[in-house]
Amino acid sequence: xxxxxxxxxxxxxxVVPKREPKPGLILATIVxxxxxxxxxxxxxxxxxxxxxxxxxxxxxxxxWVLNAYTLAFGGLLLLGGRAGDILGRRRMFVSGVILFTVxxxxxxxxxxxxxxxxSRALQGVGAAMAGPSMLALIITTFPEGAPRVKAMSLxxxxxxxxxxxxxxxxxxxxxxxxxxxxxxxxxxxxxxAAIAAARLLNESPRVQGKFDIPGAITSVTGMGSLVYGFINxxxxxxxxPTTIGVFVAAVVLLSSFVFIxxxxxxxxxxxxxxxxxxxxxSYGSYVLLVGAMFSMFFFLPQFxxxxxxxxxxxxxxxxxxxxxxxxAVSRFIPKxxxxxxxxxxxxxxxxxxxxxxxxxxxxxxxxxFVTGLLAPFxxxxxxxxxxxxxxxxxxxxxxxPRDSGAGSGLMQACQQxxxxxxxxxxxxIFTSSxxxxxxxxxxxxxxxxxxxxxxxxxxxxxxxCLISLTLKPKPAAPSAGPAPxxx
Numbered sequence: 001x002x003x004x005x006x007x008x009x010x011x012x013x014x015v016v017p018k019r020e021p022k023p024g025l026i027l028a029t030i031v032x033x034x035x036x037x038x039x040x041x042x043x044x045x046x047x048x049x050x051x052x053x054x055x056x057x058x059x060x061x062x063x064w065v066l067n068a069y070t071l072a073f074g075g076l077l078l079l080g081g082r083a084g085d086i087l088g089r090r091r092m093f094v095s096g097v098i099l100f101t102v103x104x105x106x107x108x109x110x111x112x113x114x115x116x117x118x119s120r121a122l123q124g125v126g127a128a129m130a131g132p133s134m135l136a137l138i139i140t141t142f143p144e145g146a147p148r149v150k151a152m153s154l155x156x157x158x159x160x161x162x163x164x165x166x167x168x169x170x171x172x173x174x175x176x177x178x179x180x181x182x183x184x185x186x187x188x189x190x191x192x193a194a195i196a197a198a199r200l201l202n203e204s205p206r207v208q209g210k211f212d213i214p215g216a217i218t219s220v221t222g223m224g225s226l227v228y229g230f231i232n233x234x235x236x237x238x239x240x241p242t243t244i245g246v247f248v249a250a251v252v253l254l255s256s257f258v259f260i261x262x263x264x265x266x267x268x269x270x271x272x273x274x275x276x277x278x279x280x281x282s283y284g285s286y287v288l289l290v291g292a293m294f295s296m297f298f299f300l301p302q303f304x305x306x307x308x309x310x311x312x313x314x315x316x317x318x319x320x321x322x323x324x325x326x327x328a329v330s331r332f333i334p335k336x337x338x339x340x341x342x343x344x345x346x347x348x349x350x351x352x353x354x355x356x357x358x359x360x361x362x363x364x365x366x367x368x369f370v371t372g373l374l375a376p377f378x379x380x381x382x383x384x385x386x387x388x389x390x391x392x393x394x395x396x397x398x399x400x401p402r403d404s405g406a407g408s409g410l411m412q413a414c415q416q417x418x419x420x421x422x423x424x425x426x427x428x429i430f431t432s433s434x435x436x437x438x439x440x441x442x443x444x445x446x447x448x449x450x451x452x453x454x455x456x457x458x459x460x461x462x463x464x465c466l467i468s469l470t471l472k473p474k475p476a477a478p479s480a481g482p483a484p485x486x487x
Contacts (some may be wrong), residue, residue, distance in 0.1 A: 007045050011113075012270075014236075022200055023141060023142060023151075024342060025196065025200055026137070026141055026200050026201065027138070027141075027142075027151050027154065027155075027192055029196045029197050029200060030134045030137060030138060030145070030153055030155065030157050031155055032189065032193050033093075033097055033130060033134060033161070033190075033193045033197075034131075034134055034155060034159060034462060035158045035165065036100070036186055036189050036190060037073075037100070037127045037130065037131055037162075038059060038158065038159055038163065038166070039162045039163070039165050039166030039169060039474060040069065040123065040127070040166070040186065041066070041070065041162075041163065041166065041419070042162075042163045042164075042166030042167055042170065042297065043167075043169050043170040043173075043182045043185075043432035043456050044065055044066060044069075044170065044182055045066070045166070045167065045170060045301070046167060046174055046301070046312040046315075047169035047170055047172050047173070047174045047179040047182045048062060048065060048066075050115070050174055050178075050179040051065060053192075054179060054450065055110060055111075055112055055113045055116060056112075056113065057113050057164065061113060061117075063231075063233065063235060064117055064120075064271060065116065065117065065120060065194030067228075067231045068117045068118075068120040068121040068124065069121070069123055069124045069127075070124070070227060070231065070416060070419070071121070071124065071129065071224060071227050071228055071231065072120075072121045072122075072123075072124025072125050072127075073123075073127045073128050073131070073416055074124075074128075074218055074224070074226075074227040074413060074416030074417060074420065075124075075125035075128075075220050075221075075223045075224030076124070076125060076128035076129075076223075076224075077128050077131060077132060077223070077409045077410075077412050077413040077416065078219040078220075078223060078268055078269050078409045078410060078413055079128070079216050079219055079220055079268060079409075080092065080096070080128040080129045080130075080131065080132050080133075080409055081132030081133075081136070081405040081406045081407070081408055081409020081410065081412075082212075082216075082267075082268045082269065082271075082405060082406050082409065083129070083211075083405075084129075084132055084133040084136055084405035084409075085136070085402060085403070085405035085406060086266075086402070087365075088203045089136050089137055089140070089201075089203075089405060090133075090137075090197065090198075090201040090202065090203045091203065092129050092130065092132075092133045093129075093130050093133040093134065093137065093197055093201070093461040094194055094197050094198050094201075095129055096126045096127065096128070096129030096130025096131070096133070097126065097130050097190050097193055097194045097197065098126070098190070098194050099125060099126030099129065100123050100124065100127055100186065100190055100243075101126075101127030101128065101186060101187055101190030101191055101194065102122075103119045103120075103122035103123040103126055104119070104123060104127075104183045104184070104185075104186035104187055105132070105183070105184070106118075106119040106122070106189065107119035107120060107183040108180045108181075108183035108184040109180075110180075110183075110185075110436035117396075119183075131408075131409075131412045132406075132408045132409035132412055133153075133405060134155070134408070135155070135369060135396060135404070135407075135408030135411065135412070135437055136405040136407075136408050138151050138152060138155060138291025139396055139399065139401070139404045139408070140401055140404060144397060146334055146338070148393075148397070149333065149334045149337055149338075149389070149393065150334045152389055152392055152393050152396065153330045153331070153333040153334055153389040154331075155392070156330070156388040156389045156391075156392045157326055157327050157330035157388070157389070159388070159415070160293070160326055160384045160388045161322075161323045161326045161327060161381075163293075163294075163297045163383070164297065164316075164319035164320075164322055164323045167297070167301055167315065167319055168313075168316035168317060168319060168320060168323075169182075169185070169315040169316070170182055170312070170316065171311070171312040171313035171314075171315060171316030171317070172313055172316065173185065174312055175311065175312060175313040178440025185477050187369075188311065188338055188457070189214075190224040192268075193397070195370070200305065205362065208266075209235075210266050211266075211471065212260070212264050212266055212267050212268050212362075214260050214264075215257060215260045215261055215264060215268040215269075216268055218253050218254070218256045218257035218260060219257050219268050219269070220437050221249075221253050222250055222253030222254035222256070222257050223413060224476070225247075225249045225250035225253060225418075226247075226250040226254065226417065226425060227416060227417065228426050229243055229244050229246040229247040229250055230351050230417075230421050230423070230424040231424070232246060233421060233424040233428065235427065237239050238334050238428060244467065252446035258271065258304035268406070269406050269409070269410060270375075270403055270406055273403060273406070273407055273410075276398070277387040278394055278471055278472065279394060279395055279398070280472065281467055281471065282391050282395045283395060283411065283414055283473070284413045284467065285346070285350075285391055285411065285464045285467050285468065286391055286392075286395065286415065286418065287414045287417055288418065288461075288463055288464045288467075289350065289353070289388070289391070289420065289460075289461065289464045290414070290415050290418030290419055290420050290422065291418040291419065291425070291426075291457075291460055292325055292353065292357065292422065292423070292457045292460040292461040292464070293353070293384070294358060294418070294419045294422035294423055294426075295357065295422055295426045295453055295456070295457030295460075296356075296360065296380065296454065296457065298422075298423055298426070298427075299426070299430065299450050299453055299454065300360070300373075301315045301316075302446075302450075303363065303446070303447065303450050304318060306443070306446060307365055307443045307446055307447055308367070308369075318369060318373065318377075319377070321377050321378055321381070322377040322378065322380055322381040323379050323381065323383065324381070325377075325381030325382055326381040326382075326384045326385040327385070328385070329381065329382055329384075329386060329387045330388075330389060331385070332349065332385075333345070333385070333389045333390070336386075337389070337390060337393070342390035342391075342393065342394055342471065342472045343452045343468060343469070343472070344464075345386050345387065345389075345390045346386075346387050346464075346468040346471070346476070347465055347468045347469060348386055348387075349382075349383045349384065349385070349386030349387025349388070349390075350383065350385075350461050350462075350464045350465040351383070351461075352379055352382055352383025352386065352387075353380055353383035353384060353387065353461045354379070354381040354383075354458045354459075354461035354462045354465060355376075355379060355383075355458075356365050356376040356377070356380035356381070356383060357373070357376075357454050357455075357457045357458035357461060358442050358454070358455060358458040359376035360376045360380075360454050361450075361452075361453075361454035361455040361458065362451065362453040363447060363450065363451065364447060365441070365443045365444055365447055392411065394471075395411050396408065396411070405469050406447055421431070422457070422460070425456070426453045426456060426457060429449075429452055429456050430449040430452065430453040431449065432449075433448055433449040433451075433453070434446060434448060434449030436448075437449065448466050
C-alpha cells in the first residue's frame with residue numbers, strides 16, 4: 001500500500017524559540033475564527049433572494065450557494081484533522097484561515113453564479129483545514145481540568161449559537177447594505193485572526209508518521225458522498241435515483257475507509273478512539289443533537305417571515321434572547337461540571353431542548369413573539385448552554401496529543417453530518433405534512449408542516465436524552481479542585 005512520507009524533523013538544526021503562551025488571547029483568536037466559520041453556514045441564508053436576483057441564479061441552483069460550502073467542509077474534515085496532527089496544527093490553522101479569508105473576498109467580487117459557487121467551495125476547504133485544528137489547539141493549550149472546561153464551554157457556546165448570530169448578522173447586512181457584505185465581513189476578521197494566530201501560537205509537535213493516501217481518498221469521497229446524499233434527499237426526495245446511488249457509494253466508500261484504517265500504521269482516523277464507549281456515544285449524541293437543533297434554525301426563520309410577516313432583520317433579532325441565554329448559561333458550566341459530572345447536565349439540557357422544540361411545534365398563524373416564541377426560545381438556550389459543553393468534553397478529554405486533531409476532525413464532521421441529516425429528514429417530513437394539510441390558507445398548511453417537523457426534532461432530542469442516561473455517572477468533585485476525568 002503506497003503512502004507519502006512526511007518528514008517530522010526540521011531541515012535545519014536551529015532551535016525555534018517558543019512564544020510565551022497567552023491563553024486568553026489564544027482562546028479569543030480561536031473562538032473568533034470558530035464563530036466566523038459557523039455563522040457562515042447561516043449568514044448567507046437571509047441573503048439568498050438578493051443573491052438570486054443579482055447573479056441570476058435559477059431556483060434549482062440557488063441552494064448550492066449553501067451546499068457548496070457544506071459539501072467541501074464536511075467532506076474534508078477528517079483529512080484536515082489528521083493533516084494538522086502530521087503537518088502541524090498552527091500551520092494548518094493559519095493556512096486555513098487565510099484561504100477562507102481570500103475565498104470570502106473572491107465571493108464578494110463574484111460577477112456570476114459560477115464564481116460565487118467556486119468561492120463558497122474554497123471557503124469550505126479553508127474551514128476544513130482550520131476547523132479541526134481549533135479544538136486540537138484548545139486541548140494542547142489548556143490543561144485538563146478547570147482551564148480546559150472553561151475554554152471548551154466558550155468554544156461550544158459559540159459553535160451552538162453561531163447559527164442564530166448568522167441569521168441576525170445576515171439580516172442586518174442585507175437590510176442596510178448589499179448581499180456582498182455577508183462575504184466581505186469575513187475579510188477583516190480573518191486577516192486579524194490569521195495575524196494573531198501566527199504571532200501567538202506555538203507550533204505543535206508533529207506526529208511522526210506518513211499520510212495514509214488510500215484512507216484519505218476514501219474518507220474525502222465517502223464523507224462527501226454522505227453529505228451530498230443528505231443534501232440531494234432534502235431537495236429531490238429519498239427515492240430519487242441520484243440520492244440512492246450516492247448513499248450506496250457512501251456506504252461502499254466509508255466501509256472501505258474503515259477496512260483500510262484498521263490495517264494501516266498511521267490512519268487518517270484511528271479507530272481505537274471509538275473503543276471508548278462514552279466517546280462513541282457522545283459522537284452519536286452530537287450528530288443527533290445538531291440535527292434536532294437545525295430543525296429550529298431552518299424552519300423558524302421561514303415561519304417568522306412567511307407566516308408572521310417579519311422582515312429578515314426582525315427575524316434575526318428574534319433569536320437574540322436564545323443566543324444571549326445560551327452564552328450566559330455556558331459560563332456556569334465550569335462550576336457545574338466538577339460538582340455534578342457530565343451525565344446530569346447532558347440529560348437535563350437535552351430534556352429542555354426537547355421540551356422547547358415540542359412547545360414550538362404548537363405555534364399557529366396567530367402566535368405572537370412574546371406570547372408564543374420567547375419562552376421556548378429561552379428554554380432552548382438554557383438547554384443548549386447546559387448540554388453541548390459536556391458532550392464536547394466527553395469526546396475530547398482523554399485524547400492523546402497525537403490524536404487530538406483526528407478526534408476534533410470527527411467531532412466537527414459530526415456537526416456537518418448532523419446538520420445535513422437533520423435538514424434532509426425534517427424537510428421530507430415537513431413537505432409531506434404540509435401537503436397533507438388541505439386548508440385554503442397556505443400559511444395554515446405551512447404551520448402544520450412546521451409543527452410536524454419540530455415534533456420530530458423534539459423526538460430526536462429525547463433520543464439523545466435517553467442515550468445520555470446510559471453514560472456512567474461521575475463522582476462529584478470539589479469545586480475548587482480539577483474537573484472530573486471524563487470517560
